[in-house]
Amino acid sequence: MKTMQTEAAEARLGATMNAAKETKISARNVQVYYGDTHALRDVDVDLESRTVTAFIGPSGCGKSTFLRCLNRMNDTIDVARVEGEIKIDGEDIYDKQVDPVQLRAKVGMVFQKPNPFPKSIYDNIAYGPRIHGLARSKGDLDEIVERALRRGAIWEEVKDRLNAPGTGLSGGQQQRLCIARAVATEPEVLLMDEPCSALDPIATAKVEELIDELRENYTIVIVTHSMQQAARVSQRTAMFHLGELVEFGDTKTIFTNPSEKRTQDYITGRFG
Amino acid sequence: MPVHWIVLIVLALAVIGYVMGRQKALASAGGNIRDLHSLPSYYGSSVAIFTMVFSFLVLIVWLIAQPIVIENQVAGSIPPEAVREGSTLGLMMSDVRRVADGLDQAVSQGAMTSEDAASIRSEFTDVRDRLGAIGVALGSDVGPAVLRAAQHYRALNATGNLFMTIVVLGVALAGFGFALMRSHKDFRARNVVETTIRYILIGAASIAILTTIGIVLSLIFNTAEFFRLYAWTDFFFGTTWAPSFSGRGGSSELGFVPLLWGTLYISLIALAVSVPIGLFAAIYLSEYASPRMRSFAKPLIEVLAGIPTIVYGLFALLTVGPLLLSVFGDGGLGWMKAGTAVMTAGLVMGIMLIPFVSSLSDDIINAVPQAMRDGSLGLGATHSETVRQVVLPAALPGIVGAILLAASRAIGETMIVVLGAGAAAKLSLNPFEAMTTVTAKIVSQLTGDSDFASPEALVAFALGMTLFIITLGLNILALYIVRKYREQYE
Numbered sequence: 001m002k003t004m005q006t007e008a009a010e011a012r013l014g015a016t017m018n019a020a021k022e023t024k025i026s027a028r029n030v031q032v033y034y035g036d037t038h039a040l041r042d043v044d045v046d047l048e049s050r051t052v053t054a055f056i057g058p059s060g061c062g063k064s065t066f067l068r069c070l071n072r073m074n075d076t077i078d079v080a081r082v083e084g085e086i087k088i089d090g091e092d093i094y095d096k097q098v099d100p101v102q103l104r105a106k107v108g109m110v111f112q113k114p115n116p117f118p119k120s121i122y123d124n125i126a127y128g129p130r131i132h133g134l135a136r137s138k139g140d141l142d143e144i145v146e147r148a149l150r151r152g153a154i155w156e157e158v159k160d161r162l163n164a165p166g167t168g169l170s171g172g173q174q175q176r177l178c179i180a181r182a183v184a185t186e187p188e189v190l191l192m193d194e195p196c197s198a199l200d201p202i203a204t205a206k207v208e209e210l211i212d213e214l215r216e217n218y219t220i221v222i223v224t225h226s227m228q229q230a231a232r233v234s235q236r237t238a239m240f241h242l243g244e245l246v247e248f249g250d251t252k253t254i255f256t257n258p259s260e261k262r263t264q265d266y267i268t269g270r271f272g
Numbered sequence: 273m274p275v276h277w278i279v280l281i282v283l284a285l286a287v288i289g290y291v292m293g294r295q296k297a298l299a300s301a302g303g304n305i306r307d308l309h310s311l312p313s314y315y316g317s318s319v320a321i322f323t324m325v326f327s328f329l330v331l332i333v334w335l336i337a338q339p340i341v342i343e344n345q346v347a348g349s350i351p352p353e354a355v356r357e358g359s360t361l362g363l364m365m366s367d368v369r370r371v372a373d374g375l376d377q378a379v380s381q382g383a384m385t386s387e388d389a390a391s392i393r394s395e396f397t398d399v400r401d402r403l404g405a406i407g408v409a410l411g412s413d414v415g416p417a418v419l420r421a422a423q424h425y426r427a428l429n430a431t432g433n434l435f436m437t438i439v440v441l442g443v444a445l446a447g448f449g450f451a452l453m454r455s456h457k458d459f460r461a462r463n464v465v466e467t468t469i470r471y472i473l474i475g476a477a478s479i480a481i482l483t484t485i486g487i488v489l490s491l492i493f494n495t496a497e498f499f500r501l502y503a504w505t506d507f508f509f510g511t512t513w514a515p516s517f518s519g520r521g522g523s524s525e526l527g528f529v530p531l532l533w534g535t536l537y538i539s540l541i542a543l544a545v546s547v548p549i550g551l552f553a554a555i556y557l558s559e560y561a562s563p564r565m566r567s568f569a570k571p572l573i574e575v576l577a578g579i580p581t582i583v584y585g586l587f588a589l590l591t592v593g594p595l596l597l598s599v600f601g602d603g604g605l606g607w608m609k610a611g612t613a614v615m616t617a618g619l620v621m622g623i624m625l626i627p628f629v630s631s632l633s634d635d636i637i638n639a640v641p642q643a644m645r646d647g648s649l650g651l652g653a654t655h656s657e658t659v660r661q662v663v664l665p666a667a668l669p670g671i672v673g674a675i676l677l678a679a680s681r682a683i684g685e686t687m688i689v690v691l692g693a694g695a696a697a698k699l700s701l702n703p704f705e706a707m708t709t710v711t712a713k714i715v716s717q718l719t720g721d722s723d724f725a726s727p728e729a730l731v732a733f734a735l736g737m738t739l740f741i742i743t744l745g746l747n748i749l750a751l752y753i754v755r756k757y758r759e760q761y762e
Contacts, residue, residue: 071650073646073649073650076645076646076649078562078563101652101653101654102652103652104649104650104651104652105651105652106652108650108651109646109650109651111643111646111647111650113643115641115643115644115646115647116647117644117647117648117662117665117666118644118665118666119665127648127651127653127661127662128651128652128653131651131652131653131657131661132652178647181647181651182650182651185651185652
């Protein structure tokens with residue numbers, strides 16, 4: 001009885017929260033081609049602000065491709081072509097007026113493999129703020145760096161060696177450094193492409209905790225191969241398969257009562 | 273028996289050994305390959321190896337040692353009083369060799385029987401005429417001592433060759449028999465073949481290393497010889513280069529400083545030209561160019577590296593020099609006296625080095641992981657910000673290495689300097705004056721008619737040694753830098 005009550009309460013709470021959230025990113029009829037390959041077809045999705053949305057699906061299903069559309073990282077691949085409409089805050093990001101460089105400052109990205117620059121920890125974090133002129137003075141920059149490292153939950157571990165090279169940290173620390181680096185430019189959206197795939201379970205737990213905290217301020221989209229991770233950190237889940245968006249909805253619904261058989265099969269491990 | 277016959281016989285033995293060894297091993301296993309320790313071909317190979325390797329080793333050693341031994345014996349048999357006035361034993365020995373070769377030819381052409389050749393006496397026959405008749409020209413009349421020595425030489429050679437044939441074929445047969453005997457199904461033929469292959473590879477590597485050591489040693493000994501004749505302080509700190517070739521009288525001043533200065537000055541100008549151009553070309557090719565452009569432009573730039581340096585030298589002499597002269601010469605600014613100048617050689621050398629810098633830097637920039645670029649672009653950096661602040665710092669150690677390698681090329685360059693910079697050894701700051709470099713002076717010191725034991729010729733070795741140490745130091749420094757920072761972004 002009691003559990004049923006709490007579940008109902010949670011559901012009500014979830015519903016009101018969802019209602020309060022506005023759409024941050026909206027994609028309509030998105031197609032992506034890599035040369036002659038049609039990598040992603042007919043994707044329509046609305047991602048809410050201050051929410052963690054997980055993209056799941058087997059390898060090569062187009063989830064990373066779609067993620068890279070959201071900050072136009074696909075522009076760096078010569079053969080990639082994107083069609084359709086993607087709007088962030090109602091603004092079409094593929095409009096000719098939009099500068100992809102500015103867009104990427106607003107939509108930060110964390111990659112699958114930790115990729116700190118071969119610079120000091122401090123310079124790694126300060127890289128974005130310096131490029132975008134966010135700091136007025138050295139003290140200002142110090143503050144930004146500290147805030148970013150704190151948000152990246154790595155401040156305590158590195159505060160005494162900010163001048164040590166970022167490449168000398170362990171894998172999990174490197175990934176949190178990269179998250180802190182992405183956060184330092186004050187983006188509104190944070191894209192994460194399998195951020196924990198190269199990490200051990202303890203580091204993964206730390207990063208997941210971090211993602212949950214970051215949800216208060218950012219719209220987070222995370223690509224993951226781990227069902228448990230998607231279930232743990234996300235509120236909404238999108239299931240991709242063979243370049244199509246199969247199903248999109250509340251994480252709880254997707255994992256307990258998926259409407260598509262393909263989703264059910266994937267989640268229960270029957271393919272993928 | 274001539275050497276090529278011996279080689280052919282041993283090879284034939286090896287082929288026979290291969291077939292027999294293979295068959296014997298197969299027969300011992302009753303024709304079942306699975307019962308053999310190794311594949312049948314390994315048994316054959318092991319017999320062939322035992323037949324060939326040791327006999328060829330003996331052959332090579334014998335071919336090197338026999339002439340030395342015979343030479344010593346013949347030279348020892350010539351009485352000291354037989355050496356003519358104004359001649360030396362060495363000159364006489366070359367006469368002996370020539371006569372012996374002439375007699376060999378006479379016998380092979382049928383103009384003499386081998387008994388004749390062994391028994392003719394200069395007292396009764398004019399050997400020079402008889403050999404001249406069959407096309408062997410001799411410089412002087414053949415004296416009795418030389419002719420006897422030549423006949424002695426031939427006799428020793430004939431015996432030596434006979435023994436060589438017997439010993440080499442004997443070794444080949446022994447190896448053949450030994451290996452064939454061992455060819456049994458339990459014999460580990462594969463291991464024998466593997467070991468042999470390893471030793472052959474070690475041999476190849478050691479030949480390369482030994483040659484290097486030999487060159488360095490000859491440099492060191494000749495340099496030491498030079499410093500015995502000439503004070504090292506005058507060489508390293510002397511500021512005048514004025515060699516006077518012996519015969520003309522007077523002593524030479526062999527100061528190294530003007531040459532070193534010329535070398536460094538020209539190299540510096542060359543690097544000032546090649547590093548920015550090469551580096552920017554590399555950045556364009558690896559970061560900005562489309563794959564099609566890259567596949568088209570990269571080979572074109574590398575064509576520059578394939579042009580022989582003498583062609584660059586011509587270019588300096590005939591095109592760049594006159595061009596500079598028309599601007600900076602008497603008709604223009606008046607700084608330049610002739611087309612050959614430091615600037616001419618430096619500019620052309622810089623062009624030559626562009627492909628070195630660009631090609632190496634391009635590879636190094638490409639080796640920077642794409643993740644670095646993605647990370648920077650993902651933070652909203654522009655393309656050039658990414659290149660400047662992430663890609664180049666990551667590639668910097670490699671680029672420094674590339675530049676140092678280019679520098680050691682520039683320091684060692686000769687032809688462009690000979691044709692483009694002139695031959696005057698001068699200490700001057702004016703880049704439009706003619707100067708010369710260490711390498712160019714080595715050429716001019718050794719291409720003269722000078723006595724090889726004089727300091728004027730031996731100084732070439734001291735120059736070469738110094739140059740070698742400088743470029744070696746640069747190369748080691750380059751390798752060290754590249755290695756130390758290579759793993760940084762792993």
